[in-house]
Amino acid sequence: DAKTTQPNSMESNEEEPVHLPCNHSTISGTDYIHWYRQLPSQGPEYVIHGLTSNVNNRMASLAIAEDRKSSTLILHRATLRDAAVYYCILRDGGTASKLTFGTGTRLQVTL
Amino acid sequence: GAVVSQHPSWVICKSGTSVKIECRSLDFQATTMFWYRQFPKQSLMLMATSNEGSKATYEQGVEKDKFLINHASLTLSTLTVTSAHPEDSSFYICSAGEGAKNTEAFFGQGTRLTVV
Numbered sequence: 001d002a003k004t005t006q007p008n009s010m011e012s013n014e015e016e017p018v019h020l021p022c023n024h025s026t027i028s029g030t031d032y033i034h035w036y037r038q039l040p041s042q043g044p045e046y047v048i049h050g051l052t053s054n055v056n057n058r059m060a061s062l063a064i065a066e067d068r069k070s071s072t073l074i075l076h077r078a079t080l081r082d083a084a085v086y087y088c089i090l091r092d093g094g095t096a097s098k099l100t101f102g103t104g105t106r107l108q109v110t111l
Numbered sequence: 112g113a114v115v116s117q118h119p120s121w122v123i124c125k126s127g128t129s130v131k132i133e134c135r136s137l138d139f140q141a142t143t144m145f146w147y148r149q150f151p152k153q154s155l156m157l158m159a160t161s162n163e164g165s166k167a168t169y170e171q172g173v174e175k176d177k178f179l180i181n182h183a184s185l186t187l188s189t190l191t192v193t194s195a196h197p198e199d200s201s202f203y204i205c206s207a208g209e210g211a212k213n214t215e216a217f218f219g220q221g222t223r224l225t226v227v
Contacts (some may be wrong), residue, residue, distance in 0.1 A: 032213050043117070043204045043218035044155070051213070087154075091213075098145055099206070099216055101155040 004088045009106040012078045020073040022088030022107050027068050032091045034099065035062065035073050037084040044087065044101075047073065083109045113139050115207050117219030124195055124226055132189045132222045140185035141207035145216075146178075149202040161188040161205075164182030195226040 005023040012018040024033065035047040048055055048062045050071075055062040061074040075082055087104040092098050114137040124130050134144055143165045146157040159202055160168040166179035179191040188207075192199055203222055208216040 033214075036216075036218075041202075041207070041223070043115075044223045046215040046219065049215065052113075081213070098157055098160060100157065101147075101224070103154050 002082045004090060004102050006086070006088055006102065006105045008103065009108065011108045011110065014079060014109055014111050015077050017038060017039060017084070018075040018078045018082070018086075018107065018109075019109065020075070020086050021070065022072070023070045024088070024090055025069045027090055029093060030092055033062065033068075034089045034091050035060070036101075037082075037088065038104070039081075039084045043081075047086070049091070055098050078107075080109050080110045080111075083107055113137075113208070115195060115205065115217045115219045117203075117205055118224050120220060121215045121223040122225070124224070125224055126196055127194055129191055129193045129222060130195055130224060132203055132205075132224075134188045134207070134219050136186045136207045136217075139207075141188075142185060144182060144188040144205055144207045146180065146188075146190050147204040147206070149200070149204060149221075158190075174184075192224065195224070197226045199225055200224055200226045 032051050034049040035046040037047050038044045048060050049064045053062050063072045085104040085106050089099050116135045118133045144161040146158045148158050149155045157170050158173045161180045161182040163182045169175045182188040202221050204221045206216045206218045
């Protein structure tokens, strides 16, 4: 599986935007870029995914570099409830495509 | 959205006993489910892929005779930790979904297993 690299941790103030980077220089043309987050003592939660174009949903935005070797998850206004570990994952494969988790970025949000 | 439910949320068992964890897809059918294990301060590690009506596929280093997986229906997969030992204490998480790379996966809330 192609690998992703994320910073171990980031901090943000509440109500401010947060940009979480992810490098995936070995991404293949058919890999989708997925983001999940995990709150303490819970299972992961889907955030967003994309292939080439930038994506927006109610939770976040995903900005994908033109060469697809990096992407950025954007939380427009961080809240305390956004404090979690964010995982950037490349997903390929057939009908049973598994998710391989890296170490993720631990986001701390402060008042 | 789709919901995946795990039961129990937590369990404490004695060393040497077996523990069964259930994973249910509540509003969709899942031919494939995945089981993960997560130790404190670490990331999720895929243990096995559970296939409905056939044998599970285990990741390298995961003992299939210790972690028994049964996927008897399209909405239920079970993970049984046999002869549990303290080192098996961990957070076990299942996931399900359509499985295609351009769709989201849904995760259970996790099961905290403590073996004493």
